[in-house]
Amino acid sequence: MVKAKIFKSKAYAKINLFLNVLGKTNENMHKLKSLVCFINLYDEIVISENNKFSISIKGPFKKLIKKKNIIEKTFSIYSNFLNIKNNYKISLNKKIPVSAGLGGGSADAAIVLKGLNYLNNNKIKQKDLFSIAAQIGSDVPACLYNKNVFFSGYGEILKKSPRIPKFFLLLINPRKELSTKKIFEMFKEKQKSNKKNIFNYKNFFPWAAKQNNDLQKYSEKVMPDIRKMLFFLNSLDTCFFSRMTGSGPTVFGLFKRRIDAEKAFHLLKKQNSNWWAGVYSIKT
Known part of the structure; x- marks a missing residue:
């Protein structure tokens, strides 16, 4: 019997060391520029294959997660991109405050995206994975990169940050x-x-x-x-x-x-x- 693959990872919170709003496009989207830094506050995510799709949530901020959430959105976009019918059980230990400016939802989405791709033998190339991340939310590409980074545009343009001293x-x-x-x-x-x-x-x-x-x-x-x-x-x-x-x-x-x-x-x-x-x- 083949043992089912399981994906486990931490989804790290971010801070915006600065955040500039550079204007708005005709599509009513705001152009941004920011330096995003990741910190040692994180959610924990476990993904495993299942006969039906489910999300289980625990942790100090579990009650603030809506029924229709960014994890469900990520699963839907990823599945549609690959045109797959696989189902998964996603377990979330929610330790990052919700709707707080810490990118907790975006971090969760990035890790779920990474995890789903791992469980599907990395069928989606890294470049396309970042394109999918940008569809999910403006902070998701930076969270997928998961290193201190400048982002601009709608969050899809990433530039590596110089080395930052410990603080x-x-x-x-x-x-x-x-x-x-x-x-x-x-x-x-x-x-x-x-x-x-x-x-x-x-x-x-x-x-x-x-x-x-x-x-x-x-x-x-x-x-x-x-x-x-x-x-x-x-x-x-x-x-x-x-x-x-x-x-x-x-x-x-x-x-x-x-x-x-x-x-x-x-x-x-x-x-x-x-x-x-x-x-x-x-x-x-």
């Missing part, structure tokens, strides 16, 4: 969801020039501090907690800078030493135990 993050989330669609609908600014975002290993920290997230002020209007979380981070001498990731509502403070990030975490928990928070390091 630590205190992530804070108000335990509330924020609609990406709603925030982008609020964005009314005229098209910006596509300035070059260049850094090297030595000047990374001052360079990163000068960047910004163009969506942050819009998200702050919808969810005032974002401003409060950033105020807390900015009050810390050891926090190099703070920023919102994605369309929010998660924010991060960047620290050069883990011990400083952990001290900030414990101070936060004394002041506001209702917010979700955690200390993480960047994948280098």
